[in-house]
Amino acid sequence: MRGAFSLLESCQIPCTRFLSTTFRFSRGCYPMQRPIKHNTLCFCRNVQTFTREVVKASYLSTPQTKPSKHTDQPSEKVESIGAFQKLPMVMPSVDILQSALRKAKRVLPTKGIANIAKRERNRGAKQLDALMKELAIPLRGYLENFPKRIYLHPYERSLIELTFGAGHYEEVLKKVDALRKKVVSVGKEHASLCAQSLSKREAEERLNEGLEKLQEIFKREGQAVDNLLYIAKILRAMPVVDLEMPTLCLVGAPNVGKSSLVRLLSTGKPEVCNYPFTTRGILMGHIAIDYQHFQVTDTPGLLKRCDEDRNNLEMLTLAVLSHLPTAILYVHDLSGECGMSPSDQFMVYKEISKRFGDHLWLDVISKCDLLKESPVVFITEDGEADHLELAKYRKIGPEGAIRVSVKNEEGVNELTKKVHELLMAQMGRISSKSVQDSVQVT
Incomplete structure (x- = not known):
């Protein structure tokens, strides 16, 4: 006991306090108290403490573990999709x-x-x-x-x-x-x-x-x-999206023919009607190419307006493009039958292509059978008639776009081939990204 008190006196704590040491035996407890006075300065800020218990004339140390800082925080993690x-x-x-x-x-x-x-x-x-x-x-x-x-x-x-x-x-x-x-x-x-x-x-x-x-x-x-x-x-009832499966997302203005192309290219059977916003949510179909399976999504149409003015259907389309690894099949209707002028479609197209330019991309001009007739001319197009890029877009659409008509099946074979190539490229991109993620983890 004298050695224990000498050890505490050497800590040089500048205060008076009572040391209470309790020895626990099999029969009863014996408290011992002794006042210790110190008037010197303390040079150590932290003193590590521990307890010892006397069991059969031997000391057993009982370590005092500090509680974890994160014990009260939930251990939940971000869920995978599904x-x-x-x-x-x-x-x-x-x-x-x-x-x-x-x-x-x-x-x-x-x-x-x-x-x-x-x-x-x-x-x-x-x-x-x-x-x-x-x-x-x-x-x-x-x-x-x-x-x-x-x-x-x-x-x-x-x-x-x-x-x-x-x-x-x-x-x-x-x-x-x-x-x-x-x-x-x-x-x-x-x-x-x-x-x-x-x-x-x-x-x-x-x-x-x-x-x-x-x-x-x-x-x-x-x-x-x-x-x-x-x-x-x-x-x-929401469609299940597999993040590891390449996905083709059809994007464009309302009523340009996206749903018809989904029915043509995949197993998806979305509703097809001749009025805007027929698609009220995300509709999913699948394509099988050489025993490989791919996803095709039909999305609500986008109008010419800023994000603050967009409705929930339009925001749903932007959410798909923002959060899912998709290739984009952008559908244009230059005939004017969709109810949205080519000029407005051009403005939306430029905005989306700028925002999601890192996606693999394929442009399609739908209803090309109607382009053989005189297209509908909108009054809103006259204001920018001198814009060369816009004037070119009204005539032939984006450069490299495939002209397709679901009605007479014009361009369908070429579109199918291009879509398959696009999806295979998307599969290669997903595979390389998975390899990079696994390397970063290791």
Whole structure:
């Protein structure tokens, strides 16, 4: 002991404090206290401390580990694409309530209770507890299995925001969690009251009161569960995109013939109608070339306006181009039948080609059978008639563009060949990127 006190005195701590050392033996504890006074300066800022325990006349060190800085932070990571297909099946709120009531009413009191009042309050408390759990457990499962938006792939994050609006997904999950907490709180409260009943009649009254209260809460706020069911239904129906599979994305103004080309080139069967914005979302098809599989996406049309004025359908197209590794098949309609002038199409084309110029690219002029007739002339085209590049675009479209007519199958073979070459090049780009990523990881 004298050596231990000498060691502490050598630390030169300028204060008076009591050292309390406790030796633990198999029979009792013996505290020893001794005042130590120091008036000298301290030269060491940090003193490492440790504890030792006496066990059978030997010292065993007990290391004191510092808590990790990240213990309170979630260990979740960014999900790979395809999280929507892993969403749990959500039951309608009415079905959850009816199932919970049936199971709760089948709960019996604990066997062996002879006193009627005790048996009744035991039954009531157990039934209320069972109903509370049957309502809360499914809600907790939904909250645990619906991914947080911040951990989703950027493409799927954009789909949620553009489909349901900013913040709606999080708001619905928040309401489901609030409903779960309220059910647990009210259920525990009424189960406790029922367990404190003094008579059989009082126990029955508190049981009925608790059942009615839980039903009232779930019926009034169960709409949050139904909203979550709707979200899950919509998200699960979203097309699955494979990031490792080369993808061809058809882009252009509304009603230029993108959907018709998707039906022609792939297994996709989008709706084809002669009016703008027929495509209301991302539609997926597939192409098989020499036992290799490729994806083809049909996207909503883009209008001539800034991003702040674009609707959610247009933003969905930009999200595909921004977050997915796609090759672009840009479709032009110089006939004027689509309802958007070639001049406006040219402006949108220049903007998209500048923004996504790093993508592999192929230009197609659709409805070329109509170009043999006199094209529609728009008044808006006269203002820039002296622009050489625009004038050239009105006549022949972009340089190197393929002219195609789905109606008489003109240029279809050439387009198919070019699309296959484009997809094979895209596959080579994806493979080289995967190799680079693996090298960086190692």
